[in-house]
Amino acid sequence: MPAQMSIRMRNLQGRALLDLGLPALTILFGLQSLRVFIPSVLNYYGVQPGVTTIDVGMLALAVFALGILAPFVHRLLGARLTLVLTAGGLALLRLWLQVGTTPGQTLAAGAAATLLFLWFIPTYLGQARARGSLQATEFGLALLLGLAFDTTLQGAAMTWDLSWQHGPLTLVLIAALVIVQLAFLARDVQMSLAKPHDAAVLSTLILLGLGPWLLLEELVYQNIGQLTVLSGQALPVAFGWIAVANALGVLLAVEFQRIEHNWWQPVIAALLLLGLIAALDKTILAPIWFLAGQVILADLLINIMRAMDRLPVRRGFWRIPLVSALSMFIFALLVFMYYIRYDMRMPFSGTAVLSLAAMVLGLCAVTAGYMIRYQTDSVRITWAPLGVALCLLVVPLAVGVTWRAPQPTAGHGWPVRVMTYNLHYGFDTDGRLALESLAATIEKAQPDIVGLQEVSRGWYIAGSADMLSWLSHRLAMPYVFAPASDAIWGNAILSKYPIVDWGYSFLPSFDQPLRRSYVWATIDLGNGQSVLFTAVHTHHLENGSAIRQAQLAEVVRFWNKRPNAIIVGDMNAEPDAPEIAMMRNAGLIDAWTQAGNGPGLTYISSGPYQRIDYIWLSPDLKARDGFIPQSTASDHRGVAVTAGP
Numbered sequence: 001m002p003a004q005m006s007i008r009m010r011n012l013q014g015r016a017l018l019d020l021g022l023p024a025l026t027i028l029f030g031l032q033s034l035r036v037f038i039p040s041v042l043n044y045y046g047v048q049p050g051v052t053t054i055d056v057g058m059l060a061l062a063v064f065a066l067g068i069l070a071p072f073v074h075r076l077l078g079a080r081l082t083l084v085l086t087a088g089g090l091a092l093l094r095l096w097l098q099v100g101t102t103p104g105q106t107l108a109a110g111a112a113a114t115l116l117f118l119w120f121i122p123t124y125l126g127q128a129r130a131r132g133s134l135q136a137t138e139f140g141l142a143l144l145l146g147l148a149f150d151t152t153l154q155g156a157a158m159t160w161d162l163s164w165q166h167g168p169l170t171l172v173l174i175a176a177l178v179i180v181q182l183a184f185l186a187r188d189v190q191m192s193l194a195k196p197h198d199a200a201v202l203s204t205l206i207l208l209g210l211g212p213w214l215l216l217e218e219l220v221y222q223n224i225g226q227l228t229v230l231s232g233q234a235l236p237v238a239f240g241w242i243a244v245a246n247a248l249g250v251l252l253a254v255e256f257q258r259i260e261h262n263w264w265q266p267v268i269a270a271l272l273l274l275g276l277i278a279a280l281d282k283t284i285l286a287p288i289w290f291l292a293g294q295v296i297l298a299d300l301l302i303n304i305m306r307a308m309d310r311l312p313v314r315r316g317f318w319r320i321p322l323v324s325a326l327s328m329f330i331f332a333l334l335v336f337m338y339y340i341r342y343d344m345r346m347p348f349s350g351t352a353v354l355s356l357a358a359m360v361l362g363l364c365a366v367t368a369g370y371m372i373r374y375q376t377d378s379v380r381i382t383w384a385p386l387g388v389a390l391c392l393l394v395v396p397l398a399v400g401v402t403w404r405a406p407q408p409t410a411g412h413g414w415p416v417r418v419m420t421y422n423l424h425y426g427f428d429t430d431g432r433l434a435l436e437s438l439a440a441t442i443e444k445a446q447p448d449i450v451g452l453q454e455v456s457r458g459w460y461i462a463g464s465a466d467m468l469s470w471l472s473h474r475l476a477m478p479y480v481f482a483p484a485s486d487a488i489w490g491n492a493i494l495s496k497y498p499i500v501d502w503g504y505s506f507l508p509s510f511d512q513p514l515r516r517s518y519v520w521a522t523i524d525l526g527n528g529q530s531v532l533f534t535a536v537h538t539h540h541l542e543n544g545s546a547i548r549q550a551q552l553a554e555v556v557r558f559w560n561k562r563p564n565a566i567i568v569g570d571m572n573a574e575p576d577a578p579e580i581a582m583m584r585n586a587g588l589i590d591a592w593t594q595a596g597n598g599p600g601l602t603y604i605s606s607g608p609y610q611r612i613d614y615i616w617l618s619p620d621l622k623a624r625d626g627f628i629p630q631s632t633a634s635d636h637r638g639v640a641v642t643a644g645p
Contacts, residue, residue: 017384019135020142022184023124024388025177026087027146028153029094030117031218036097036163037063037110038335039463044103044431047635053343057336063111064332067118067325071318079127079196080189086120087185091178098174100166103430118328121210122321126196129308140305141253141385144298148246151222152392155239156399158473159224159458159466164433198319199311203371206304207323209364211331212357213301216273218460219338220280220354221245221294225458225466229481229488230286235469236403240396241287248291249298250389256302263370266303269296270362277354282487300365307368330360339461342485345513350486406476408498411448411526415624415644416497419447420535420568420613422636425456425489426467429606429632433463437633439474442494444629445640449523450494451535451568455481457488468492482519484537491519491535491569498524505558507551512539518555518569531643532562536569538579548572548579556586565618566643570636572612583616589623591615591641596626602637613639620645 038060046056074082093113101109128135153162162170198204220226227238276293280286338353340346421442428434442450456462457469466488472479477494482504484490493502502521509515518536525531536555539547548571559565567588573579575590584590592600592615601608613636617623623641631637 017388018184018187019138020145020385020388022087022181022188023139023142024145024149025181025184026090026117026120026124027143028149028177029090029113029181030120031146031150032161032163033090033094033097033110033113033117034218035161035460035463036106037114038461039427039433040103040107040110040431042461043427044107047431053340057340061329061332061336063114064118064329065325066115067328068322070119070122070321070325071316073119074123074196074317074321079123079194082119082123083127084185084189086116086123088182090116090120091181091185094163095174095178097163098166098171103432106431118325119321121328122324123196125308125324126198126317126320127194129197129199129311129313130194136308137302137305140302141250143301144246144250144253145385145388147217147222148243148250148389148392151224151239151242151246152395154464155224155236155243156395158235158470159464160435160470161433161463161465164435164463196317196320197313198315198317199308200314201319201323203311204308204319204323206307206364206368206371207320208327208330209300209304209361210324211327211329212334212361213297214328215331215334215357216277216293216297216354216361218464219335220277221290221297223458223460223464223488225456225464225469226488227286227290228466228469229457229483230280230282231284232282233287234403234405235466235473236396236400238287240400241290242294243393243396245291245294247386247389247393249294250385252295253298253302254383254386256299256306263366263373266300266362266365266369269299270358270366272296273300273358273362274355277351277358280351280354297361300361303365304368307371310372335460339459342514345511406472406478408478409496411497411524413525413527413529415642416525416531417446417448417640417642418533418566418568418615419445419450419638419640420453420570420615421450421638422453422537422570422613422634423455423467424634424636425454425459425462426465427462427634429604429635433465434633435465435467435470435474437631438467439471441629441631441633441638442471442475444631445627445638447640448496449531449533450477451533452492452494453535453537453570455490455492457481459489480519480521482517484517485515490517491537493519493521493533493535495521495523495533497526500524500530505554507536507538507554508547510547510550512544512547514540516551518558520558530564532559532565534558534565534567534569536567536571538569538571538573540572545573545578548577549582552579552582556583556588559586559588559618561587561618563618563620566621567616568614568639570613574611580614583614587619588616589619589621591617591623591643592626592639594626595623595641596628596639600626600628600639602628602639604635605632605637606635608637613637615639615641615643617643
């Protein structure tokens, strides 16, 4: 008898894995497609002539609004064909994105994949409810597993999303995942698919928490770059912490099936989540906050899905799709609200947006908990999802074991090769996240020290890439980073030589929405010689000369006429501007006028017509061998010179 029970348990675990395969992999493809679509709207459509920030937001929101068509698609095609269209179509579009397309095709494919993802969620959830036996709860587990799988692939690629890497290895990997997903789909399609079960409108409103849950995951708790910055730890360590948090979240979700439902537990969880969001800051405790936050998010999600399992069935199938579409529209709206603050002055902060998401999620989870209070689940527990989550921990372990942190090399004194480069948060002029092209452009100039501007370390609208950790590792150059607009967007210095001291300061903002800063470092060049290297990025609007003058005055005061000093950056002003004259009048030397050939135009990189990127030297230094790499890896061209006494 024990042997028979063991066999039945193994069969149960095996069936659970097969049941979770399709939704988990489809969710993976959906999350990856979102990180292609949203940046493409901003960096391809958004740079077209006459397109404004509002236009960008309206296009993205319009695509998400089309999620409301899911019930019409289901009525037209039926349950089986709708599942094939949404899951299979999303997988094929994901493969198409990996093959490599034109920028316009990437935007179109990303939009189509996003729409199919929006339709898949209610389609699968409705069919899960029809199967009974806590299948909606298992869909919640699939959401957690798909999220964990997505983060695992991101971490393995050092946060440069595979969607933007078009080499043969990534193509083979994605093709293999697509084949596996299609095999799971074929299995599900061959099964007897019941009509999806709907529920009463008011009851299904608890699904509104799904979009805010996804927002908190994508912007915060799955954001490897953000944890890297806040904790001050290396990227593999942050990756490991998040992977452990994901495994704990799955463990808690599985274990909750044993516990009696109550209404007060989600109340406590929601209040704790609000406290954790308010406490997000640069601290050694950040990994603990992330771990606790992920566990709480898993708890709140599973509360909602457990309630979905118990809602009475209603005729038709339009209420769940309607609320699901509205929930994902809220996700898109909150993303828009979070990032528009950097382009327009808004009466709310980023923390307020995250807190709003937490409150909506918490309210939905608390309502769900009240609806199923004092009930317990009598079905058998399957630990298969936890086994998958634990297996995924092998990846961050392997990354950590093989990681080699860049180490500085000893120099031989002056001269030193320096460069300034505005990275456009990683996107080239075609709207692609092109980190390898940026690295290759920097290598062309052969710099020893690089000042970087517009460095994103986890912005969702920039593909969630920690581009500084990636570039530092790729170029074998240690770095220092200074926040500007927020903790994960700002300026940085890469240096082959030892950085012996560094710091940063914020510049006067004059109530502008995008905060600016400069970062400085004292760098040991060897032979007892050092350089004070400063990188700055000033206000960007054409009519903002007065603001730039005040900002550069701060930089000049910091320099304080010290010798062996170099100031680089995107100063958003041409050579005849008053702010540039102020730099010259302070005694600084424009390196390009000494070492460059031609006008030194740097913007826009595809057809430069402005010179707004500079290298300034203290009067005791001279420049030679000026060079501007011809590259469209960013919307700016970099500038490099060799400097010495």
